Amino acid sequence: DAGVIQSPRHEVTEMGQEVTLRCKPISGHNSLFWYRQTMMRGLELLIYFNNNVPIDDSGMPEDRFSAKMPNASFSTLKIQPSEPRDSAVYFCASSRSYEQYFGPGTRLTVT
Amino acid sequence: RKEVEQDPGPFNVPEGATVAFNCTYSNSASQSFFWYRQDCRKEPKLLMSVYSSGNEDGRFTAQLNRASQYISLLIRDSKLSDSATYLCVVNADYKLSFGAGTTVTVRA
Numbered sequence: 001d002a003g004v005i006q007s008p009r010h011e012v013t014e015m016g017q018e019v020t021l022r023c024k025p026i027s028g029h030n031s032l033f034w035y036r037q038t039m040m041r042g043l044e045l046l047i048y049f050n051n052n053v054p055i056d057d058s059g060m061p062e063d064r065f066s067a068k069m070p071n072a073s074f075s076t077l078k079i080q081p082s083e084p085r086d087s088a089v090y091f092c093a094s095s096r097s098y099e100q101y102f103g104p105g106t107r108l109t110v111t
Numbered sequence: 112r113k114e115v116e117q118d119p120g121p122f123n124v125p126e127g128a129t130v131a132f133n134c135t136y137s138n139s140a141s142q143s144f145f146w147y148r149q150d151c152r153k154e155p156k157l158l159m160s161v162y163s164s165g166n167e168d169g170r171f172t173a174q175l176n177r178a179s180q181y182i183s184l185l186i187r188d189s190k191l192s193d194s195a196t197y198l199c200v201v202n203a204d205y206k207l208s209f210g211a212g213t214t215v216t217v218r219a
Contacts, residue, residue, distance in 0.1 A: 031205065043155070043198075043209040050205070091154055098143045098202050102154035 002026070004103030006092050012109045018080040021106045024073055025094030033100060034067055034077050035091040043091075049075065082110045112137055117199050117210035124189055124217055132213045133183040134199030141208075144175055146184050147198040149212065155198055158184075189217045 005024040013019055025032050034046040047057040049069045057067070064083070069075040079086055087110050093100040117134040124130045136144075144161040159166065161173040161182055172185040182201075186193055194217045199210035 033207075042211045045206060048205060056206070099145065099157055099160065100207060101157065105154050 004092055004094050004101055006090075006103035006106050008106055009104060010107045010109075012111065013082055014111055015083055016081045017110075018078065019082045019086075019108060019110075021077040021090050021092075021108070023075045023077070023092030023103060025075070025092070026101060027073070029094035029096045029101075030072070031095045031100075032069060032075050033093040033095075034075070035093065035102075036088045037091060037105075038088045046077070046090075079108075082108075084110045086110050113211075114138060114208040115199050115201050115210035117213050119211060119213060121214040121216055124215070126189060126191060126217055126219055128189050128217075129185065129187050130189055130215055130217075131183060131185040132197070132215075133181060134210050134213075136180050136182070136199075136201045136208070138201065138203050138208070139180060141180075141201045141203045143202040144173075144182050145200040145202070145207075146171075146173060146182075147200050147209075149196045149198055151196075155209075158197070186215070189215075191217050191219060193217050 007022045032049045037043045046059045047067045048055050052069045067077045089105045091105045093102045115136050146158040147155040148158045149155045159168045161175045165174045170187045174183045196212040196214050198212045201208045
């Protein structure tokens, strides 16, 4: 069974540009999570979806960040406009119980 | 106060040694507990769940003390491949709270 799939794996962009990160959860999992990891702040939960519905977006840093889950097999995290402080690794995780399984992450660098 | 506190280490141990470390959590309503492993520049991977009665998975033993809000992990007969950062993870409802991680380096 394929794990969580994320794309792109690496993204380098200039400040002010729009960035879209993509995630395909594990088939049959009904919960999806977006995290951000930095050296300074560790792993932070950005948003949580259950059955494609956003349940908790309190971790989304500001209005520049938005996330969607149009169906059970796809989610996007968009940053517009991007800023250098958004540079981090963004992980998507999925679950069907308490255990979460992480994708390989997208390493974002904003210059 | 952080929700999950861990000793960052690093713990540098020779191959074959036993290494143990722990974490504490602040939310007494936490329902489930895990250890994740994260290798450099990789995603966190579930190592094991932690049950109230304590549990083993091969060379790994996890313990939970709900009264003290304390979780531990012990690695026996450590291997070079055990070198990683170990994340203590606590679940309250759907939300996982991650510790900052304990770095373990096993040397030959």
